[in-house]
Amino acid sequence: MENKNNPKVYYEESYPPVPTKSVKFWRSCVIWQIYRFFVLNYKVMKIVAFGHN
């Protein structure tokens, strides 16, 4: 039976963290994301470069 009083608890989906408005803002803020683009590329390149000899 659908629980109308406590509909959103005791479900697997109710436990994980979900992003706040501010997190969502930074995720799509173009200026910040341009900076993150370079940081992420640098980090990924480091992994690629050291992976084999």
Added chain:
Amino acid sequence: MAKVVVLGAGIAGHTATAFLKKKLGKKHEVIVISPSPYYQWIPSNIWVGVGRMKEDEVRFKLDKVYKKWGVIFHQAKAVGIYPEGDVKDAKPYVIAEYTSEGKIGEQFKIEYDFLVNATGPKLNFEATEGLGPKGFTESVCSYSHASEAWKNLQHVFSKLEKGEKQKIVIGTGHPMATCQGAAFEYILNVAYEFKQRNLSDKAELIWLTNEYELGDFGMSGAYVKRNGYITSTKIFAESVLAENNVKWIKRAGVKKVEKGLIHYETLAGEYKTQEFDFAMLIPSFAGAGLKAYANDGTDITTRLFAPNGFMKVDADYTPKTYEEFNVKDWPETYQNPVYKNIFAVGIAFAPPHPISKPQTSPNGTSIFPTPPRTGMPSGVTGKITALNIAEWILKGDDSLKHRASMGKMGAACIVSAGFSLTKGQAATMTVNPIVPDWEKYPDYGRNIKYTVGEIGLAGHWMKLMLHYMFIHKAKGYPFWWLIPE
């Protein structure tokens, strides 16, 4: 003149071919045998599956590129390997069957000095009754499957627009399927497309997986540094799904699919069903099904291949329990231990054992992902094998000094979560190494310094940039070799 035959023109085979030809030049022959006339950049099939890219944006014809490189190309599929030749001639050879129009089924023989098996996975839909495009579910594992998925997804949109409720199930279609990352990307992209059309409220999205915990991805999960915490990919994956209103069913091994109904067994041993209107489930993977024969015609397939059809290489295949699994079991040179002039790269090599912890239901069904071998290790193993073979041919150096173990190699996984230059998103995750090394990194099995776990628009730009970069590289455009695998 040496003759190198490469079977397969996917990420591993095509990379091997490019480097072989670059190093060997005109003096030696490089021959490619592959059943499709196209090279396809498989990771972008996800975008074909949601109508954001057309088939021709993720594929191109191989013959033009190979002609430019001086590589001989046969549109055919290899069916048998004769590593000792036959009674008349000891020269090893391959038997292949043409797949090009006008010649379909015609067999031919190609001799080799070195053989690179890069045949990737056979999409083993037959292992699950009713699975796949010939059954009742979709696939995004090839561009044609992804196009078909997009066609059928549009029917879902029309029904939702009419106010009908729709159940969408995406995940793994076999108790031991791998490649969760691709299915995960697809469900996030489908969720994004629903949102863009304001259809989310009528669509129920369900992630159905054989993983013990979400975020296992066939590599026993990972830990990433995120917002001042070290977080497991379980939390990361659950958080992404919860944010996108996706429910999940985990520890589920799909046994059979009927029209609109998935039958699965749980790790607890229960038999359950899940209804669906649209389902995209990844099949199990097997080897390409090549056979091998001794010079007297005796079948020696088991000498070259593991029971799952993948080729044996320099891994430690001693049966082991999870507690005994060791990073040193993983191969470094991808050379066949019996026939030293045969190599298997990319998905074609047989892994020594799973990375995830093997799990069995009380009914004896193994329900856990087999190890993934993603694009980066496929490209890297193709490249180092090409360099080793080239040095063997050119300098007589058979020491195979170029090495790459999945226990040392890192991997970056960019999980697309929506296609748009301004509103798109992707989750960027990195692990190093792919196979955890608990001796070297006793806390997390991997180097936590090199991990990233971040969601944002930048990830989408990276994924899009990689699409264009890798197609540039695969076409052999100027300075292609500067682009890393």
